[in-house]
Amino acid sequence: MKSLALLATLVTGALLLYGTKDFPAWGDPQAPASTYLSPVYIEKAVEQTHVPNIVTAVLGDYRGYDTMFETVVIYCAGMAVVSVLWRRKEE
Amino acid sequence: MIWQIDLMILTLVVVCALVAINIKDLLGASVVFGIYSFLMCLLWAEMGAVDVAFTEATVGAGVSTIFFIAAILRTTRRSKD
Amino acid sequence: METIIGEVVAKYNYWIYVVLMMIGFYAMIGKRNLIKKLIGMNIFQTSIILFFVSTGVKKGGGIPIVDKYQALAGHVEAASTVNPLPHVLMLTAIVVGVSVTGVALAVLQRIYQEYGTLEEDEILEKLQR
């Protein structure tokens, strides 16, 4: 059982290591992830929201839906823990 | 970005992960997992992701470790592997 | 030879992330203790968050907090600041992760109250009886 788990892990790891062949170099400013949307955020966020911390501006304004449902997820986690562990006090 | 510091922290992170899953005592495992979270926070602060590092320092290393310890004290501390 | 060294310098971070992911994955499917599985899940999650944050790194880039007056005057260039978008996405992922950990620990406490153990094979044995 343990050797099977080790085999599965090694196969997955080898596949992922093979996949890193196509990645851009680490810290490359011209990587595809850094050229599409984020320059707009960096250059326009302060002008449009007056918030110097760009992460807060994107979190609260541009991606407000994301944060809202994330708050709902935390709320659901609290309710789930209460309903799983709830027990009445013995009189 | 200083690659010596980067490599050192990455090595320590891998060592902490290996210790956390191989130690027999579950309380020790959760404490080592807290150390792992702090090293990860250091790594993110070094990458320039200050908000993520702050969140990991409060959430991952602080509250998550306390949750693990609380649950272990309600259940059992021993583990077979 | 030089291309190999260049490849190693450019990619060694990704390889260590894959190693971390393998450790977490092995703990999830190979260990029998349920809390060990949970710690493995957290390691797996942290390695993926690490990968996402590292896609936003730019060599020589500063932190994503800019000077307000320089930015209003239009003096901020995108190349001098790291990419803030993965930070935002992973910020929510960390907080959701701790909620998932809390729910999982609650379920583990119920399992312990019911079966008196946290080992997977003993629970399966008690289920079959």
Added chain:
Amino acid sequence: MRDISEHTAGEDLIIKTSVRLMVPFIQVFGLYVIVHGHYSPGGGFQGGVILGASFILLALAFGMKTSQEYMTIHVNAVFNNLGPAIFIGVGVLCALFGGLFLDYSALDKLIPLGPVEWRSFGIFLIEVGVGVAVMSIMVLLYWNLSSGGAMDEGL
């Protein structure tokens, strides 16, 4: 002078005194992290977790009953619902004043501060909502996990 036999592990003088000194500063720091999230690292998640951690620290040092004197279970239940309600309420208010959902510049019709300033202030409002929600949920999770659901005794 107490007998040594009734000196249990949870009632250490040094821990009690230092926690009593530290908790107000931790709470002030949590509020600072929430309200200063526009200009420095921080925001609703981090500040909320720090505020929750101060109550968890009280529960660790003085027992769960003491922490429930400062934040009762009913207040916690109100806060649980208040956090998401602030967030969604701000979004609905924006929609009612003629903008899109969560488009804070529409609130300019309510109090004329300028649309850009309203976007900054709207981000602050929802950060407060997130902070309240995260604080109360973290305390609730700790109470439940450390007492096995009874919320009366435990760590």
